[in-house]
Amino acid sequence: MSTPLRIGIAGLGTVGLGVIDILRTHATTIAMRAGRPVEITAISARSRRDRGIDLSAYAFEADPADLATRDDVDLVVEVIGGENGPAKETVEAALASGKHVVTANKALMARHGTALAALAERHGACLRYEAGVAGGIPVVKALTEGLAANAVTRVMGVMNGTCNYILTKMEATGEDYSDVLTEAQALGYAEADPAFDVGGMDAAQKLALLTIAAFGTHVDIDAVKVEGIEQVTLTDIRYARDLGYRIKLLGVARSGDGAVEVRMQPCLVPAQSPIGQLESVVNMVVIEGDFVGQTVFQGPGAGAGPTGSAVVADIIDIARDIRVPTFGVPVADLREYPTTTAGSPATYYLRLTLEDRPGMLAKVAAALGQHGISINQMRQTEHEGGSAPVLIVTHACLRQDLDKALDEITGQSMCQDTPVAYRIETV
Amino acid sequence: MSTPLRIGIAGLGTVGLGVIDILRTHATTIAMRAGRPVEITAISARSRRDRGIDLSAYAFEADPADLATRDDVDLVVEVIGGENGPAKETVEAALASGKHVVTANKALMARHGTALAALAERHGACLRYEAGVAGGIPVVKALTEGLAANAVTRVMGVMNGTCNYILTKMEATGEDYSDVLTEAQALGYAEADPAFDVGGMDAAQKLALLTIAAFGTHVDIDAVKVEGIEQVTLTDIRYARDLGYRIKLLGVARSGDGAVEVRMQPCLVPAQSPIGQLESVVNMVVIEGDFVGQTVFQGPGAGAGPTGSAVVADIIDIARDIRVPTFGVPVADLREYPTTTAGSPATYYLRLTLEDRPGMLAKVAAALGQHGISINQMRQTEHEGGSAPVLIVTHACLRQDLDKALDEITGQSMCQDTPVAYRIETV
CATH class of the missing domain: 3.30.360.10 (Dihydrodipicolinate Reductase; domain 2)
Structure with a gap:
């Protein structure tokens, strides 16, 4: 069996402890699947308080950026969280040192993902984030x-x-x-x-x-x-x-x-x-x-087990020398x-609370029609008092046209409440 | 960009043509994702009849085993089908020559998969079969x-x-x-x-x-x-x-x-x-x-597009130098x-068509009880004539115990038809 892959874990919250649990529980199977042992060598957290498990075998770093550059760490698991601050510094320090990074941090990746992926590419490192999207689902x-x-x-x-x-x-x-x-x-x-x-x-x-x-x-x-x-x-x-x-x-x-x-x-x-x-x-x-x-x-989509499962899958991929670009293609491509935000054409669900006066429905239909919006279904539900709830399902239209029509309907005081409009997504 | 991965396609049925369609349609994107061009160099089929697309750019081999050992083929796509015969000979010839194989052939893989995976490992080749299971779903x-x-x-x-x-x-x-x-x-x-x-x-x-x-x-x-x-x-x-x-x-x-x-x-x-x-x-x-x-x-789960999608995904993996063992771990492990076939304990759905005579239900319940099977629900449905349909949902039991009870019920001629028994799987 070849050289172990040495892991440093930055962050000992729910996900960090979940990752440690999986790497310990399945050490033998993971080594078999990865073709090499996967070993935790160092950890980092804000405090050394008791977390209910023995962590004494791992070196401790108070500063995660120090963990990221240790000689005995090949891969940093970033589960600190936050789109800037220590998480970003840790990931940048690790990648700049040519160390691989697996993160569960969607905020960081959504904001800086492509810049970080470019940094990883420059230093021949992998950057993976399966755990950041839909938890345990690969x-x-x-x-x-x-x-x-x-x-x-x-x-x-x-x-x-x-x-x-x-x-x-x-x-x-x-x-x-x-x-x-x-x-x-x-x-x-x-x-x-x-x-x-x-x-x-x-x-x-x-x-x-x-x-x-x-x-x-x-x-x-x-x-x-x-x-x-x-x-x-x-x-x-x-x-x-x-x-x-x-x-x-x-x-x-x-x-x-x-x-x-x-x-x-x-x-x-x-x-x-x-x-x-x-x-x-x-x-x-x-x-x-x-x-x-x-x-x-x-x-x-969440929890120590599912999120840890995704983090460890990324670790196994890297241990197996799988080198897929962070977003599937090199950043330059x-x-x-x-x-x-424009939105493609769609049908819409509308709920209007109309003044209960004669001719209101006709006025609404006219306002919609003027903006090219035709009606597929309309239901006026039973009501008491001075307002009439009306449901409309439109034919396909653009949201911008619908908004103009709704502005007109609101402007003419036909409605007692702000109209409700939801897109209907065909699936 | 590095050396192209050269593909030989053995079999020009629905799936083979689907693979060619995808490799042609998405040639640029696939090269970007794989980090190298993926090129078809040779094909093989039983006949050279017109298949509605121009295949003249590819070398043609009448015998797929010859295609499998061509110098200008790095990876063989086996979409011939069948658990033995030409499909098996082609895959074996390719792997023995150190060429990668991607197959959609579940019959071949279910029968000979581990032996073929061992052959692939000995020759440093990859053997992949995503398309053989659940079509396009990875x-x-x-x-x-x-x-x-x-x-x-x-x-x-x-x-x-x-x-x-x-x-x-x-x-x-x-x-x-x-x-x-x-x-x-x-x-x-x-x-x-x-x-x-x-x-x-x-x-x-x-x-x-x-x-x-x-x-x-x-x-x-x-x-x-x-x-x-x-x-x-x-x-x-x-x-x-x-x-x-x-x-x-x-x-x-x-x-x-x-x-x-x-x-x-x-x-x-x-x-x-x-x-x-x-x-x-x-x-x-x-x-x-x-x-x-x-x-x-x-x-x-089927069709040229979905199955072809799975075949080409395997090809892209191999082009990317992804080397996951065929079944996730080396064959030796x-x-x-x-x-x-024993089956873990489960609840069962039973439908019995009983003789419509007094005491039959009690006899059925007794026969089940003697074999340790207790009843969770029982319904006798409305009926006419001399037979009474009875539905039973058991508590968890072993199939072997249930079969003994049903044999006894059948042996005592309580039923007009063979009893129906289906396992209820908790999901």
């Missing part, structure tokens, strides 16, 4: 290797367990968003400050990484359209269900006309589709290729497509 | 690479599109097995001689390959329990649905106690599970690992576990 590998024979036509994902838990629980129990969020926090499915999850940014960072790998293009994370689930109401979840749809926080990326469209927003999807059937905290990624057609990948 | 790669950090606890799959089409169509339309089979043949979803598909052997070969990769053990294909869907009736499909299940031709492999259990048979699965929701010709593979938990892979 979906980066699917895009960069397993489906590499295809031109990807679309990639979609439900990649935030907190949001999918909240949306499916609201539907199942009839509870409001805020009640379900409180429960999710009690169960550990949502953070005390949930903004990063429910606001869509966590999932958007994952989507950005998938997009680079899928379309071989740079992505400007600041230009990605990001909308969270905070405004999704039980009313809309139920109306959507009546129409045969479910509301999901869905990431979608497409490429065409020299641009890449990247959106993370609540969408309606057919209830019977794989994404429509996805329950609770499970993640799902759908990859469509010109030759393969539609493939679907489902699994746990990535396209410079602009990231757009 | 599930061999998931097992041998993406989930390599795990001890797999169970692998399951619906991997024959013909069978899943027939079963879901029977349920949707209420048509009988033979009518739906005829339609499937007309649509090209079933062969003129459907025995290999509906009898379960096609799916069993795929399952055997997944089992070797999942558990790192030899599998004796002749010892795999294989049962087809020919006996599945509309009656059972409907009763199963009433109980909250669907009937699928399900492959399941597990390892424990120094043996590997491999079964391909109609099973009941919960209607709301991913497998239970699988419609039409789509394939699905579920892989469970000790750290990652449950992962699910879905996609097209594969375990010699015996292949058992």
Whole structure:
């Protein structure tokens, strides 16, 4: 058996300890699969407090950047987190020293991934991030290797367990968003400050990484359209269900006309589709290729075991001398497509709360028609009092045209509330 | 850019032509991803008849074994088919000459895979077969690479599109097995001689390959329990649905106690599970690992595009110098576990057509009880005439005990028909 691959682990949180657990539990099998032993030599964390396991066999570094340049470390596992600061310094120090890096840090990779990949290439090192996208599901590998024979036509994902838990629980129990969020926090499915999850940014960072790998293009994370689930109401979840749809926080990326469209927003999807059937905290990624057609990948998106599984798979790849470029092609071959939010044509779900006066429906239809938007379905639901809830499913149109029509409808005071509009994604 | 990887294609059927189409359509992207051009240099087929595309740029060999040893071929794509004969001779000739082989031939690999992998290892060549299992879904790669950090606890799959089409169509339309089979043949979803598909052997070969990769053990294909869907009736499909299940031709492999259990048979699965929701010709593979938990892979299981996609992905891997052992570990490290058909404990669905006489139900319950089988649910459905259909869901028991009880029930002439018994697989 050849020389061991020596691992330094920067960060001893849930994921770091999960990685140590796997490398210890499966040391023999991993050596057999990798063709060489994989050994932890050094660790780094902010404190040396007791973590319930014996870490005394490993050298300890208080500064992760020092760990990254140790002579007895060939590969650094970065599980510190954060898009700048110590995580970035550690990864840069490791790559600049020609050491391989495996990271679970989607924020870092979404912001600096292509620059870091270029640094890795210059120094003959590998940079891998499977654990940063959809936890234990090997979906980066699917895009960069397993489906590499295809031109990807679309990639979609439900990649935030907190949001999918909240949306499916609201539907199942009839509870409001805020009640379900409180429960999710009690169960550990949502953070005390949930903004990063429910606001869509966590999932958007994952989507950005998938997009680079899928379309071989740079992505400007600041230009990605990001909308969270905070405004999704039980009313809309139920109306959507009546129409045969479910509301999901869905990431979608497409490429065409020299641009890449990247959106993370609540969408309606057919209830019977794989994404429509996805329950609770499970993640799902759908990859469509010109030759393969539609493939679907489902699994746990978070937690020590699943995330650790992805980190260790990347380690085994590197131990096996697998040298796939970080995003599937060398950084120099990535396209410079602009990231757009425009959105391809789609049908839309609209809910309007109209003043209950004669002629209002006709006025709405006219406003939509003036902007080229035709109506596929319209339902006025039963109501009491002075307002009439109206549901509309449009034919395919552009969001910009729809927004103009909605502005006009709002401007003419036909509605009592702000109109609700969700894209219906065909899956 | 470095030296081209030169490809010889043995077999110009649907898959062979699909591979040529992909390599031509995406030549530039593939070269970018692989880091070197991938070029077809030679082809082989039984005849030189016109196939609607210009193949004049490639050298032609009438004998595929001659193609396999050409100096201008580095990698042979074997898409001839068959577990022996020209396919085996071609693969052996190529590997013995140190040439890489990518095959879509599950029959060959299920029968001779480990011997061929050993031959490849001796000559420093790669042998890959992603296209042989579940078409375009990169599930061999998931097992041998993406989930390599795990001890797999169970692998399951619906991997024959013909069978899943027939079963879901029977349920949707209420048509009988033979009518739906005829339609499937007309649509090209079933062969003129459907025995290999509906009898379960096609799916069993795929399952055997997944089992070797999942558990790192030899599998004796002749010892795999294989049962087809020919006996599945509309009656059972409907009763199963009433109980909250669907009937699928399900492959399941597990390892424990120094043996590997491999079964391909109609099973009941919960209607709301991913497998239970699988419609039409789509394939699905579920892989469970000790750290990652449950992962699910879905996609097209057949056809020129999906199968070609898997073949070309293997080619790109080899062009990238990826050298993962054929089954994830070197052949010398594969375990010699015996292949058992025993089956772990499970609950069972039983349908008995009892003589409509007093005391029959009590006798059945007694016969089951004598063999340690307790009843979870029993339903006697409405009936006319002299026979009473009875549905039973057992508590967990061993198939061998159940079979003894059913023998006794049959022996005492309580039933008018042979009892129907399907395993309920928890998913």
